[in-house]
Every structure is written in structure tokens, then in C-alpha cells.
Amino acid sequence: xxxxxxxxxxxxxxxxxxxxxxxxxxxxxxxxxxxxxxxxxxxxxxxxxxxxxxxxxxxxxxxxxxxxxxxxxxxxxxxxxxxxxxxxxxxxxxxxxxxxxxxxxxxxxxxxxxxxxxxxxxxxxxxxxxxxxxxxxxxxxxxxxxxxxxxxxxxxxxxxxxxxxxxxxxxxxxxxxxxxxxxxxxxxxxxxxxxxxxxxxxxxxxxxxxxxxxxxxxxxxxxxxxxxxxxxxxxxxxxxxxxxxxxxxxxxxxxxxxxxxxxxxxxxxxxxxxxxxxxxxxxxxxxxxxxxxxxxxxxxxxxxxxxxxxxxxxxxxxxxxxxxxxxxxxxxxxxxxxxxxxxxxxxxxxxxxxxxxxxxxxxxxxxxxxxxxxxxxxxxxxxxxxxxxxxxxxxxxxxxxxxxxxxxxxxxxxxxxxxxxxxxxxxxxxxxxxxxxxxxxxxxxxxxxxxxxxxxxxxxxxxxxxxxxxxxxxxxxxxxxxxxxxxxxxxxxxxxxxxxxxxxxxxxxxxxxxxxxxxxxxxxxxxxxxxxxxxxxxxxxxxxxxxxxxxxxxxxxxxxxxxxxxxxxxxxxxxxxxxxxxxxxxxxxxxxxxxxxxxxxxxxxxxxxxxxxxxxxxxxxxxxxxxxxxxxxxxxxxxxxxx
RNA sequence: GCCGACGUAGCUCAGGGGUAGAGCAACGGUUUCGUAAACCGUAGGUCGCGGGUUCAAAUCCCGCUGUCGGCUCCA
Numbered sequence: 235x236x237x238x239x240x241x242x243x244x245x246x247x248x249x250x251x252x253x254x255x256x257x258x259x260x261x262x263x264x265x266x267x268x269x270x271x272x273x274x275x276x277x278x279x280x281x282x283x284x285x286x287x288x289x290x291x292x293x294x295x296x297x298x299x300x301x302x303x304x305x306x307x308x309x310x311x312x313x314x315x316x317x318x319x320x321x322x323x324x325x326x327x328x329x330x331x332x333x334x335x336x337x338x339x340x341x342x343x344x345x346x347x348x349x350x351x352x353x354x355x356x357x358x359x360x361x362x363x364x365x366x367x368x369x370x371x372x373x374x375x376x377x378x379x380x381x382x383x384x385x386x387x388x389x390x391x392x393x394x395x396x397x398x399x400x401x402x403x404x405x406x407x408x409x410x411x412x413x414x415x416x417x418x419x420x421x422x423x424x425x426x427x428x429x430x431x432x433x434x435x436x437x438x439x440x441x442x443x444x445x446x447x448x449x450x451x452x453x454x455x456x457x458x459x460x461x462x463x464x465x466x467x468x469x470x471x472x473x474x475x476x477x478x479x480x481x482x483x484x485x486x487x488x489x490x491x492x493x494x495x496x497x498x499x500x501x502x503x504x505x506x507x508x509x510x511x512x513x514x515x516x517x518x519x520x521x522x523x524x525x526x527x528x529x530x531x532x533x534x535x536x537x538x539x540x541x542x543x544x545x546x547x548x549x550x551x552x553x554x555x556x557x558x559x560x561x562x563x564x565x566x567x568x569x570x571x572x573x574x575x576x577x578x579x580x581x582x583x584x585x586x587x588x589x590x591x592x593x594x595x596x597x598x599x600x601x602x603x604x605x606x607x608x609x610x611x612x613x614x615x616x617x618x619x620x621x622x623x624x625x626x627x628x629x630x631x632x633x634x635x636x637x638x639x640x641x642x643x644x645x646x647x648x649x650x651x652x653x654x655x656x657x658x659x660x661x662x663x664x665x666x667x668x669x670x671x672x673x674x675x676x677x678x679x680x681x682x683x684x685x686x687x688x689x690x691x692x693x694x695x696x697x698x699x700x701x702x703x704x705x706x707x708x709x710x711x712x713x714x715x716x717x718x719x720x721x722x723x724x725x726x727x728x729x730x731x732x733x734x735x736x737x738x739x740x741x742x743x744x745x746x747x748x749x750x751x752x753x754x755x756x757x758x759x760x761x762x763x764x765x766x767x768x769x770x771x772x773x774x775x776x777x778x779x780x781x782x783x784x785x786x787x788x789x790x791x792x793x794x795x796x797x798x799x800x801x802x803x804x805x806x807x808x809x810x811x812x813x814x815x816x817x818x819x820x821x822x823x824x825x826x827x828x829x830x831x832x833x834x835x836x837x838x839x840x841x842x843x844x845x846x847x848x849x850x851x852x853x854x855x856x857x858x859x860x861x862x863x864x865x866x867x868x869x870x871x872x873x874x875x876x877x
Numbered sequence: 878g879c880c881g882a883c884g885u886a887g888c889u890c891a892g893g894g895g896u897a898g899a900g901c902a903a904c905g906g907u908u909u910c911g912u913a914a915a916c917c918g919u920a921g922g923u924c925g926c927g928g929g930u931u932c933a934a935a936u937c938c939c940g941c942u943g944u945c946g947g948c949u950c951c952a
Contacts, residue, residue: 344881440947441880448879448949455880455947483945487888496925496943555951601952606878607943609950621952718952756952787909814908815915822913836911846912854912 237288251280253426256291266293268425269302276301278369278423294430294462304329306367306425307357307434307460312336313407313416314356315456319343324418325389325444325453332470333459337442339389345454350436353456361431365407365415367424372402382419389444390419397421433467434460477713482765483612489770489827492613501610501617503758508778511807513761515776517598519650519874520622520754527643529594529624534576536600540566546575547731551700555603573599573623574725574750578732581627581746586736591746592628592636598757599623613762620757625725626749629736630675633747637683637705637722640751644707644720645689647753651764652876653709655719657689660697660704667701668726676724676747677703701727702750711767718759723750771828771850773876774867781867782824783810783845786817786836793840797833800860806867825850833863851877 235243236255246255252270256263256279269279269292276298283289292299308327311334315322319340327336372378375398382391394402405424406414425431436458444450461467478484486492491509494502505513521531540559543549548556552571559566570576577595586593600620609615628636648655659680662673680703684691691705698704702723709719725748728734735743754760764772774780781801785794794810801808811820817834824832833845844859847866858866870877 347882438946439881442948443879446949452880452948457947494943500943603952606950608878608880608948611945615951619952623952721952752952754952759952784912786911789909816908816910817912818910819914821911825913832912834912838911848912 235285236283237286239288239290246283246285249282251282252277252289252291253279255283255289259291263291263293267291268294268299268430269423271298276423278367279426280369281423300462301329302423302425303430303462304334304460305420305423306428307431307458308334308336309367309405309407309418309420309424310357310360310428310431311353311436311456311458312338312418313360314353315340316416317356317360318349318352323387323389326393327418333437333457335455335457337444337453337455339444339451339453345439345456350439350456354434354436357431357434361428361434363409364427364429365409366412366427368406368408368414369422369424370404370406370417372404375402378402378404394419430462431460433462433464434458435467435471473713477715480713480766480769481612482614482762485765485770486612491765499617500607501605501615503613503616503618509761509765511778512764512772512776513757516754516757516761520598520647523643523647524594524596524624527594527639528592529596532577532580532595532597534570534573534579534597534599536570536602537567538570538575540568542575542579543568543571545731546572546578546728548572548575555605557602557604569602570599571601571603573597573601573621574625574728574748575732577623577625578728578734578748581734582732586627586746588629588736588738588744591736592626592632594624594626596622596624613758613765616758619759621752622754622757622760624751626751627734627736627746628749629738629744630747633676633679633724633749634683634686636749637679637724638686640722640749640753641683641687641689641705644722644753645687648707648709648719650874652767653711653717653719655707655709657684657691658694658697658706658708659684659691660694660699660706662703663696663698663700665700666698668730672726673703676726680705680722680724699723701725709763711763712769715766717763718755720753720755721751724748725750768876771830773874774830775871775874777828777830778807779809779827779829780806780871781808781831781833782820782829783808783833783835784817784820784824785810785812786834790835790837790840794833794835797835797845797860797863800864801867804864804868806871821848831867849877 236246238244244255252272253264253267256267267279270277270281271290271292272281272287308329312324312327315338316324321341323339325337325339327334375394379391379394382394402419403422404417405420405422407416408414436456439454439456442453442455444453459470461470489508490506492506493504494500495504540549548571556571557569559568580595581593598620600618602618605615605617626636661677666673681691684705702725704721704723706721707719709717711717729745729748734746734748736746738744783794783798785791791812798808798810813820821832828850830850832848834848835845839845839857842857842859844857845863846857847855847863849855
């Protein structure tokens with residue numbers, strides 16, 4: 235007997251596989267079946283069943299089954315590549331979000347775009363020839379390793395050596411007559427046959443390293459994706475295009491947002507007036523929120539004597555990311571890579587009492603870090619950036635409530651910008667400093683603070699920094715993409731290195747607890763992400779130009795100026811477009827610039843002492859008098875809503 | 878940093894051994910207009926930088942630089 239997902243039971247005969255079960259339930263189910271979950275685990279359709287198993291036969295429409303399709307497609311791709319390039323050696327080919335890739339070592343050949351087409355065509359041939367994918371337990375691992383080595387498949391040999399104790403399996407790809415055409419070391423599971431592979435596309439190729447280690451062999455990677463239907467594939471490709479349209483670098487050109495310059499150097503961003511306005515508004519909001527929550531603002535210098543970073547340990551542990559020293563009066567100085575030591579300097583100017591704590595120092599602190607040239611990316615990965623950095627100095631007893639306060643601030647800011655998020659608690663890694671007790675205490679505080687406000691935290695075991703357990707928050711934007719978000723870290727290192735203390739109510743010195751946190755991360759990355767999140771259409775409160783006044787003819791200029799003046803009076807950013815262009819033309823320009831509101835002014839509006847409002851998305855909203863317009867704008871700005 | 882691709886007018890792009898082309902934008906003029914592109918005209922580029930091959934290089938070769946896609950790393 236086996237259990238089915240609907241709770242019913244069904245008899246099986248000895249030796250039956252999931253496929254046999256499917257057939258006994260319904261011929262139609264058998265025809266559609268591509269795999270199964272057995273006791274919750276994804277398995278091949280031809281996996282033998284045991285009495286008491288809970289079995290779910292997977293059809294293409296089951297969410298889990300796409301994994302089988304993509305993984306099997308990866309093998310078809312590898313086979314295709316080896317057919318076309320007999321010297322190619324295969325490395326690994328996992329599924330990833332939205333697709334899969336395979337790494338190859340192809341001596342004497344660099345993949346080209348044309349190759350991708352050829353490989354795709356070869357894959358189609360393989361898929362259409364309907365090869366069976368058969369699981370095969372390796373009976374003699376040593377023999378198989380030798381065989382791999384003889385074939386030159388050194389990566390497979392290395393992997394097998396590693397997995398020799400895990401019942402390693404090959405997947406044999408067989409033709410109609412049961413003859414094995416190709417095989418690959420793989421844990422599986424897979425589709426029963428390749429004829430399900432109908433809608434796939436090779437997307438791009440790039441370099442990679444064996445095991446991600448740049449000291450090891452250089453490999454060529456092909457990224458691809460597969461779906462059950464052509465339509466799903468097309469929808470996906472369409473989504474990719476949509477995401478491309480949101481690219482902040484592309485929108486920057488359209489909306490005049492930022493630039494970088496050869497003469498200046500890569501990774502150094504110039505904020506143009508439009509984007510600087512957005513940033514300034516965000517910073518004002520940021521300051522307000524911090525002031526409300528009892529933070530003190532500080533400013534610290536952009537360069538400092540190397541001595542500071544010797545004490546902090548950054549020179550030793552972070553030196554590779556720091557710019558080389560400049561000589562000032564014979565002393566080496568460094569550009570600031572982190573704000574923490576500066577904040578500690580301020581803390582340490584006085585003997586602090588427990589009555590002074592918590593102290594919350596906040597700074598929009600600009601730092602410079604060396605990033606390898608290949609990783610720079612628009613505003614999202616740069617060499618000079620401004621962190622919304624803060625360090626909270628508190629007693630161990632205050633730690634939990636401080637973390638709670640931070641999580642509250644994070645929640646409030648992220649909601650304002652319309653992000654949803656997920657939290658991860660990263661615990662003590664293998665290499666760490668400080669004592670286990672300190673780590674446990676800090677980790678507990680993080681955990682409890684999250685728990686007390688109902689924030690679910692996935693545990694990232696061993697994922698902490700060497701000096702701190704932390705809560706990392708991942709953001710999800712308007713189209714569901716993931717962004718690195720806020721972080722809260724309990725620093726177990728710097729208070730020791732700088733000997734940061736307070737006097738307790740017992741009149742003794744105690745080491746202070748230092749919580750490091752960033753909410754927006756860096757202004758560059760955050761605002762760059764916001765551009766994509768809003769697709770360039772900033773909500774009214776953030777928009778560089780909030781409204782354009784469009785007089786129809788010269789005789790309406792005076793009234794247009796009056797409306798503009800009234801809106802400016804209430805602090806709005808407006809402009810009057812009096813260019814000698816048609817009203818259609820000027821509306822089109824304002825639309826393309828993503829201006830939230832257009833105020834069209836002609837004879838009727840003059841008579842009504844108002845304007846005809848047009849919203850960039852909602853279109854013509856009719857004539858409103860000036861006061862109603864002001865009220866409407868004020869409400870929308872104050873609400874910070876996005877529309 | 879590594880692998881691959883790319884760099885032509887402000888933008889988007891065409892051309893490709895015989896000394897540069899379109900559309901949009903800009904500028905000048907005409908037009909005074911009712912919710913996404915009025916009309917006419919003008920101007921604009923040592924084809925990323927440096928070197929080489931050649932009678933001749935934007936075009937072929939080499940080096941550098943930047944950008945893009947990844948690897949890796951991270952705010």
C-alpha cells in the first residue's frame with residue numbers, strides 16, 4: 235500500500251515503480267507523468283516504491299516538476315556541446331532560479347553567439363530523438379573514476395571521488411533500442427525521457443572557474459532556461475525584456491539621472507540634478523525618521539591616519555579593499571572605507587555612564603572602497619558611496635530593545651518605499667573572534683528581538699561575519715526581484731580593539747555593546763534600485779519635477795505662472811513649459827520624463843481659476859480649481875504613496 | 878583581476894581599406910495649438926586613446942582604456 239496526496243491509499247505490487255503506480259491510477263496520468271515525490275522528496279518516475287511510501291505523481295503543471303525539466307535539459311545541452319566539440323570536457327550543470335547552466339572546458343575553442351545557435355539546434359535533435367534517461371548505480375567507483383580519467387573527464391572524476399560514499403549514480407541517455415549514447419555523473423532526479431524538452435533557449439555564455447576558484451581551471455559557462463510550453467518560455471523572455479527596460483543605467487539616459495566619466499575613473503558616480511533631488515528628499519525623510527527615534531547625527535572626515543585602521547584592524551582584514559596610502563607630512567593617510575572607527579572616536583571623547591546609553595550615532599557617511607574593475611555596475615556597485623550608517627552603543631541589557639527599535643525603523647522605511655522583505659539570521663561562522671558566550675548572547679538578542687515583533691527569521695547557520703552575528707534583510711521589488719537590503723550586526727570586535735567602555739551602576743567599567751546597522755545600505759545602491767523598482771516613475775513625493783504647467787497659448791501664460799507660484803509656495807517642484815510646441819508635444823515630453831502631473835491651462839481653466847489635471851498613468855482628470863489641486867497634491871505628497 | 882563581446886553626432890543606430898550617414902534631440906524661423914510627436918531650414922563627428930600594416934585605416938593587426946554579460950566579491 236502507498237499513500238496518495240489526497241489521503242487515500244492504493245495497493246502496489248512488489249517491484250513497482252512510481253510509473254507503474256501512475257499507470258494503475260490512470261493511463262492519462264501515466265502519459266503525463268514526468269517524475270514523482272516520494273515521502274516529500276523529488277525522485278525519478280522510475281523509482282521503485284516501498285510499502286507505506288507517500289507518493290505524488292508529478293505532471294508538468296506541478297510546480298516542482300520544472301526542476302526536472304531544467305536539470306534534464308542541462309544534460310541534453312552537455313551532450314549537444316560534446317557532440318559539436320568532441321574535445322569538450324564537462325564540469326557541473328545545476329539548475330538555478332529561472333533556468334540552468336553548464337560549465338565546460340573546451341580546449342582551443344572560444345564559444346561564440348553562433349555556437350549557441352548550433353548547440354540549440356543540436357539540443358533540439360537530441361530532445362526530439364526521445365532518449366531515455368536511466369538511473370544507474372555505479373557498482374565499481376574506482377573503475378568508473380579510471381574510465382572518466384581515460385576519457386579526460388577530470389572534473390567528473392574529481393566529483394565522483396568526492397561522492398564515492400554517497401551511492402553515486404550515472405544517468406545514461408539511451409536511444410530507442412536501449413543503447414547508451416551518453417552518460418553523466420549526476421545525483422538526479424530526471425525526466426523519464428527527453429521528448430518533454432520542447433521549449434528552451436540558450437541565453438548567454440561567460441567565463442567561470444572550476445569550483446568558483448579563480449586559481450583553478452578556467453571554464454566556459456552557458457546559461458539557458460527551459461519551460462514546459464513555448465508560451466511560458468515566451469512569457470519569460472518577455473519578462474526579461476521588461477526588466478531590461480527598467481535598467482537604471484538605461485533610465486538614467488532617458489531621465490538624465492547620473493553619469494560616470496572616463497576622465498574621473500570608473501565606479502565614481504555623478505548625481506545629476508534630477509536624481510540629486512530624489513536623493514535629497516530621501517535624505518530629509520531619513521533624517522526625520524532618525525530624529526524621531528532618538529538618533530544623534532555626526533559627521534566624520536573622509537581621510538584618516540593609517541593608525542586608526544591599524545587599531546580597528548581594517549588594514550589587516552580589509553586592506554585589500556582600501557586605497558593605498560597618501561603621504562601627508564610624512565605620515566600615511568587612507569581614504570575612509572568604513573564609518574565605524576570614526577563614530578568610536580566620538581564616543582571615546584568622554585567617559586560614558588550607563589545613564590548616557592544608548593547612544594545612537596548616525597551618519598550619511600561617504601566611504602571609498604576598491605572594487606575589482608570587473609564587478610562595477612552602474613550605481614549598484616561602485617567605488618565611492620554614501621552609507622546610511624549608524625552605530626548604537628548600549629549596555630548588554632539594552633541590546634534586545636535596541637535591535638527591536640532598528641527592526642521597527644527598517645520596517646517603516648521599507649514599507650514607505652513599497653518593498654516587501656524577508657529576514658535572515660546569520661550565526662557564528664567557523665572562523666570567529668570573541669567568546670562563544672558573547673556570540674550566543676548577541677545571537678539570542680537578535681533572535682528575540684525579531685521574534686518579539688513577529689518577524690520571521692530564516693537561520694543562515696554559520697553565515698555571520700567573523701566579528702558579528704547579524705540579521706540581513708532581503709528586499710523584493712515591484713517585479714519580484716531580490717535586492718540586498720538592511721543589515722543589523724552586533725559587533726564583537728571593535729569595542730575590544732578600541733577598548734570602548736561605560737561605567738555601570740556598580741561603578742565598574744564594562745565593555746559597551748556596539749550595534750552596527752545600515753537601512754538603505756548605500757545611497758547609490760538604494761537609489762539605483764529604486765529607479766528600477768519604480769521603473770523611473772518616482773512617486774509624487776520623490777519626483778524631481780512634480781508637476782508641469784502647460785499653457786495652451788500665449789494668453790494663458792499669466793495664469794500658468796500664477797498656478798506655478800502657488801504650488802511652489804507650498805514647496806512643490808514645478809516648471810512651466812512655454813515652449814512654442816503643440817500641447818500634444820509638450821504632454822508627450824512630460825509623459826516620457828515621468829512627470830506625475832500635468833496642469834493644462836486654457837480658456838476654460840482661466841475662467842475656473844484652476845487647471846485641467848492630467849496624471850501620467852491615469853490620464854485626464856478634468857478641471858479642478860487651484861485650491862482643490864493644492865489639497866490633492868498635499869495629500870498625495872504627505873501619504874508618500876506610489877501611483 | 879579573469880573570460881568573452883562591444884565603443885561611429887547629445888541619444889538610438891547604419892556603414893566598413895579610397896579620408897563619414899539616418900531618425901530623434903539641439904539651434905533659427907513660421908505656427909498659438911485642448912490631453913503622447915506641427916512645418917521649413919541650419920549646424921553638429923580628428924568614428925574611445927596610442928602604436929603598427931598600407932600609396933591610403935573609422936574599417937585590418939597590437940597595446941591601453943571604458944562599457945556590457947558572467948566568474949569572484951560586496952553597501
